Amino acid sequence: MTLRLYDTDARQIREFTPLVPGCVSIYLCGATVQAAPHIGHIRSGLNFDIMRRWFAHRGYDVTFVRNVTDIDDKIIAKSADTGVPWWAIGYANERAFNDAYDALGCLPPTYEPRATGHIPEMTEMMRVLIAKGHAYAADGNVYFDVRSFPGYLGLSNQDLDQLLQPSGEGETGKRDPRDFALWKAAKPGEPSWESPWGPGRPGWHLECSAMAHKYLGSAFDIHGGGIDLVFPHHENEIAQSQAYGDAFAAYWVHNAWVTMSGEKMSKSLGNSVLASEMLKRWRPIVLRYYLGTPHYRSTIEYSEAALAEADAAFSRIEGFLHRATERTGDILPAAAVPAEFSAAMDEDLGVPQAMAAVHTTVRQGNAALAEGDKESAASLAGQVRAMLGVLGMDPLDSGWHGGGDRGEELTGIVDSLVRLVLAQRTAARERKDYGTADAIRDELGAAGLVIEDTPNGPRWELG
Numbered sequence: 001m002t003l004r005l006y007d008t009d010a011r012q013i014r015e016f017t018p019l020v021p022g023c024v025s026i027y028l029c030g031a032t033v034q035a036a037p038h039i040g041h042i043r044s045g046l047n048f049d050i051m052r053r054w055f056a057h058r059g060y061d062v063t064f065v066r067n068v069t070d071i072d073d074k075i076i077a078k079s080a081d082t083g084v085p086w087w088a089i090g091y092a093n094e095r096a097f098n099d100a101y102d103a104l105g106c107l108p109p110t111y112e113p114r115a116t117g118h119i120p121e122m123t124e125m126m127r128v129l130i131a132k133g134h135a136y137a138a139d140g141n142v143y144f145d146v147r148s149f150p151g152y153l154g155l156s157n158q159d160l161d162q163l164l165q166p167s168g169e170g171e172t173g174k175r176d177p178r179d180f181a182l183w184k185a186a187k188p189g190e191p192s193w194e195s196p197w198g199p200g201r202p203g204w205h206l207e208c209s210a211m212a213h214k215y216l217g218s219a220f221d222i223h224g225g226g227i228d229l230v231f232p233h234h235e236n237e238i239a240q241s242q243a244y245g246d247a248f249a250a251y252w253v254h255n256a257w258v259t260m261s262g263e264k265m266s267k268s269l270g271n272s273v274l275a276s277e278m279l280k281r282w283r284p285i286v287l288r289y290y291l292g293t294p295h296y297r298s299t300i301e302y303s304e305a306a307l308a309e310a311d312a313a314f315s316r317i318e319g320f321l322h323r324a325t326e327r328t329g330d331i332l333p334a335a336a337v338p339a340e341f342s343a344a345m346d347e348d349l350g351v352p353q354a355m356a357a358v359h360t361t362v363r364q365g366n367a368a369l370a371e372g373d374k375e376s377a378a379s380l381a382g383q384v385r386a387m388l389g390v391l392g393m394d395p396l397d398s399g400w401h402g403g404g405d406r407g408e409e410l411t412g413i414v415d416s417l418v419r420l421v422l423a424q425r426t427a428a429r430e431r432k433d434y435g436t437a438d439a440i441r442d443e444l445g446a447a448g449l450v451i452e453d454t455p456n457g458p459r460w461e462l463g
């Protein structure tokens with residue numbers, strides 16, 4: 001089986017052929033750290049986390065770069081408004097992004113470069129672009145000459161003459177209003193770096209071209225980002241990198257938006273739901289299921305009702321795994337995932353179809369439990385764990401139980417303590433001391449544990 005991906009540039013699903021056999025290199029446009037992340041930002045990181053996990057599962061050696069844009073107009077404006085240094089704003093928000101990625105089980109990227117750490121690489125790129133006649137300096141700015149690059153706008157399939165590209169503030173001396181800034185001359189009081197064209201700071205597009213080149217070389221497999229980045233950001237990255245001499249990305253993959261009332265969830269539009277707020281109300285693994293299960297090219301219209309449905313659907317899967325463990329003992333993930341799961345993931349990362357295979361297996365597993373067929377139930381539960389594990393959503397994985405590496409150990413300790421207390425409760429019941437039995441149950445509830453009486457004795461879970 002071959003893996004196929006929708007390539008925005010080709011406007012169709014293409015078979016994936018890596019540039020280097022057995023390896024895959026991915027560059028994802030990461031956060032502009034002007035504010036804490038909303039769930040749209042995290043969806044983007046999560047969709048590509050699932051992509052990299054699938055490639056790794058298929059045996060590829062994955063190099064995954066997700067950058068941090070730590071200087072931009074909005075960060076500078078926020079710094080001017082609040083008096084907080086630009087870098088302090090950047091660090092705080094970068095941490096908030098990483099906290100949310102970690103909470104949702106996104107693996108750390110291989111490299112996570114910050115834009116401001118790559119000014120020499122950007123300067124070198126501009127020097128070459130100017131020497132080749134693709135860029136020019138004016139009034140301390142450096143612009144890319146869009147007319148010098150015949151392939152410009154191929155990704156978004158637009159006509160340059162129809163394009164209205166308003167100049168930003170201070171962007172004077174352009175030959176064509178559609179030319180875009182590679183380097184922005186410093187304004188008084190703004191952070192700036194030295195360059196051969198005077199003090200200034202990099203344009204957003206140039207950052208990604210320079211960092212992709214540094215960490216992935218002149219050609220790499222997949223460039224990703226949200227669908228909003230196709231124009232101008234990715235068009236401008238292509239123009240810079242290819243005019244410089246790089247082949248750049250072989251496939252372009254874009255995730256769809258999380259929307260609210262049909263509009264892109266966005267800090268600037270003020271319709272965003274912070275990841276940190278959602279994590280107070282929903283379990284991280286449920287949020288991962290909610291954001292990670294729809295196909296990456298389908299819009300997710302945010303709604304609490306859909307979240308509650310996701311919670312219920314995920315709890316059904318979890319419930320089966322817990323019941324199977326209770327009846328049959330510890331379940332280990334199966335060595336291989338079912339063929340229909342693999343086929344779904346190979347076809348443009350079809351997580352919804354792959355998840356349908358999980359639900360089917362859960363139904364079969366529940367039926368096996370009902371019939372007392374422990375062997376089949378254990379085997380089906382192992383398959384469920386394997387499939388969920390590939391998607392980073394296995395609830396029995398110790399990573400989801402908090403306490404870092406000691407999570408499993410702590411769960412064991414809590415389990416022993418709860419059993420001790422429950423034995424006292426059972427003893428109280430046996431001597432018909434219902435007051436004490438109820439008090440014990442209430443105390444456990446106050447400690448955050450929910451006790452369920454099952455035919456096999458009491459069972460506990462975190463409330």
Ligand SMILES: Nc1ncnc2c1ncn2[C@@H]1O[C@H](COP(=O)(O)OP(=O)(O)OP(=O)(O)O)[C@@H](O)[C@H]1O
Pocket residue numbers: 029030031032033039040041042043044224225226227228229255256257258259264265266267268269272
């Ligand atoms: N609502 C959303 N749904 C899905 N992906 C999104 C959404 N908003 C941003 N992204 C993606 O998240 C990544 C980081 O985005 P970035 O920090 O540049 O934010 P942004 O697009 O400026 O956000 P905002 O519009 O909220 O200011 C990009 O790949 C972007 O396309």
Ligand SMILES: [Zn+2]
Pocket residue numbers: 028029030208233
């Ligand atoms: Zn980018």
